Amino acid sequence: MIKGVIFDMYETLVTHYSGYPVYFSEAMARDSYVDADAFKAIWQGSKKARSIGRLSFEKVISEILISNNKFSHDVANKIMYKRKMFNEFTCKNVNKSVLHMLETIKSKDIKLGLISNCFSDEVDCIECSPVYSFFDDVRLSYLERVCKPEKDIFMRCLGSLGLEANECMYVSDGDCKELEAASVIGLRTIQATWFCKNNILCEDYGNRFIQVNDPMKIVFYVDQWKGTV
Known part of the structure; x- marks a missing residue:
């Protein structure tokens, strides 16, 4: 029973595909001015650690930007804001x-x-x-x-x-x-x-x-x- x-x-x-522009690795790579393959190498490689609380989203974005000599607070904040808007729309649009x-x-x-x-x-x-x-x-x-x-x-x-x-x-x-x-x-x-x-x-x-x-x-x-x- x-x-x-x-x-x-x-x-x-x-x-994630309900009409709002998806904000996954390729879109984040464009906003960070980092090559998509270079971005994905760290992003995908950190998936398990991000899933189980060992790495935060902010930490991984900073690592990607720094390792590719693209770090700035403006760019990091832009990515985090756009990701937040995407996540909020996804979860609220039921x-x-x-x-x-x-x-x-x-x-x-x-x-x-x-x-x-x-x-x-x-x-x-x-x-x-x-x-x-x-x-x-x-x-x-x-x-x-x-x-x-x-x-x-x-x-x-x-x-x-x-x-x-x-x-x-x-x-x-x-x-x-x-x-x-x-x-x-x-x-x-x-x-x-x-x-x-x-x-x-x-x-x-x-x-x-x-x-x-x-x-x-x-x-x-x-x-x-x-x-x-």
Whole structure:
């Protein structure tokens, strides 16, 4: 019997591709006057450290600028400001169908959890998102010092919810090998594909995981696995 649903954040509850100009490494490289490959070498190389709280966004940007002899406070502040605006828009611009799904599941006395891999510059934006208040437990990798697909972050969420793995669903777009990890732990897994459009290439898992292209279909599986359908 299902008693809880744990969600991924990005490309599951919100999408980076909702109309606001994306502000990823190539755009930041242009604003920093650093060669894109040189920028990405440090940016990508620091991903794990940024995800588990060992490096802040500001520290990595400063390192990139300094190592490429491009540092100035004006440039660093410009990048941090534009990244903040992008993150805020991403987290606050929530699809109505996603909100309706969360409201409906919550009304069924189902516990809700959120696990997100994130960087220092994303934490405050996630906490200010309209989806945040729905969750009974939230695990953000930057604060937890551990990230998906590691088992520990899933177990912390389950423990706080007071649920066993087989009592819970995990819903994600499938990045970071997290669906495989959740499945191994014993959660029922669903791949959310409703944001898989031109800008996002969702991994094709074939028949390994249920694929759902409409948020409200998650409610159907909650009812089915809860035993009410």
